[in-house]
Amino acid sequence: MTGAGALEADFRPDRLxxxxxxxxxxxxxxGAIHRLVAAYEHEVYGRAVTGADRITAELTLPGLRPEDDTVLVHDGTGTPAGYGWVKGRRARVHVHPGHRGRGLGGALLAWTETRARCAGGDRLAQTVPDGDGAAAALLRAGGYSRLVTEWLLQIALPHEPEVPDPPAGITVRPFRPGDEQAAYRLTEDAFDEWQPRRKSYPEWARHTVERATFLPAASPLAFAGGRLVGAVLSLDVPGHDEGYVERVAVRRDHRDRGIARTLLREAFRTFHRLGRPACTLWTHSGTGALSLYERLGMTVRLSTTVYGKPLVTG
Known part of the structure; x- marks a missing residue:
């Protein structure tokens, strides 16, 4: 079932x-969704952390059908009050702070599960800020259990960072046109160790190199004998005065040589030269990389938890 009829069957208005x-x-x-998400993040984090370009990337992911896989809820004045999407085994739900406590979160959660089942999904995962106890309680009551912890890390850049020389046999340069496929293979190979599903190239690109905010100058690559062995991919998000690292990856057989440290410090130096006072990145407990970032001087600004649930169809 597709189109508006599918959405009406999956999320009947009388459930709102x-x-x-x-x-x-x-x-x-x-724009309207970004304002809703920013209002929510201001309440739970004290600041907005999601850029409008991320929402654009979500709505244009290959394989996502907005007419079936998204919901935007309005109040009686036409103001957005809630938003949700489902793709594969992942979902996201946001409710505007001014509309919490009215059952919208529960209705949107029920829709995500129904939609995922209709699309053939057997599991669903959602991320909740650790400061949002009500949302976490709603998920736990619905049968969700904790999967991993995610951390947003930050580093202040008051002075230009020193960048160590690359390890022996390694050369470093900024990202160039034509590096896309090699960077895709490298990062997905590295993430295969902990992510549940390998992304297709189009899906990966929508989150990285095809975003309008992708910043090649702050995306250094490491090569050994002409082969890509390490990458840091960065964004310059409008409305944020901080740099942001979207991806960090090093080939397994080149780890523990200082390549990630060199690449990250290259990115930090570029952001400092661009006048950014700080840089941030996300990591989670499945990667085992938290200690690396802490050794670089990064500290945890906030944390979230990914909750998962099997979807019983029978």
């Missing part, structure tokens, strides 16, 4: 609290 209505989201809604 009185006074609310829904429709699928489109890329024309990115």
């Amino acid at each position: 609290p009185a006074g609310y209505r829904w429709r699928p989201a489109t890329t024309a809604d990115v």
Whole structure:
């Protein structure tokens, strides 16, 4: 089942609290959705951490059908009050702080599960800020269990960072056009060790090199004998005065040589030269990389938890 009929079957209006209505989201809604998400993040984090370009990337992921896989909930004045999407085994739900405690979160959670089942999914995972106890309690009550912890790390850049020389036999240069496929293979090979599903190239690219905010100058690559063995891919997100590292990866047979440290410090130096006072990145407990970042001087700004649930269809 596809199109508006599928959405109506999966998420009937009578499941929403009185006074609310829904429709699928489109890329024309990115600004409104970003304001909703920013309001939520200001409440739980004290600041917005998601850029509008990430929402654009989500709504344009290969394989995601916005007419079936997204929901935008409005109140009686037409103001967005809730937003959710489902793709594969992942889902995301946001409720505006001014509309919490009215059952929207539960309705959107139920929709994500129904939609995932209709699409043939057998599991679903959602991420919740550790400061949002109500959302965590809702997931636990719905049968979700903790999978991994995620951390947003930060480093202040008041002075230009020193960059160590590359290890013997390693050369470093910024990302160039034509590096896309090699960077894709390297990062996905590295992430295969802990991620549940390997991304296709189009999906990977929408989150990285095809984003309007991708910053090649702050995305250094490491080569050994002409072969890519390490990469840091960075973004320069509008509305944020900080640099952001989206991906860090080193080939397994070249780890523990200082390559990641060199690449990260190259990225930090570029952001400092661009006038950014700090740089941030996300990591989680499945990667085992937290100690690396802490040795570089990064500290945890905030944390989230990924909860998962098997979807019983029978």
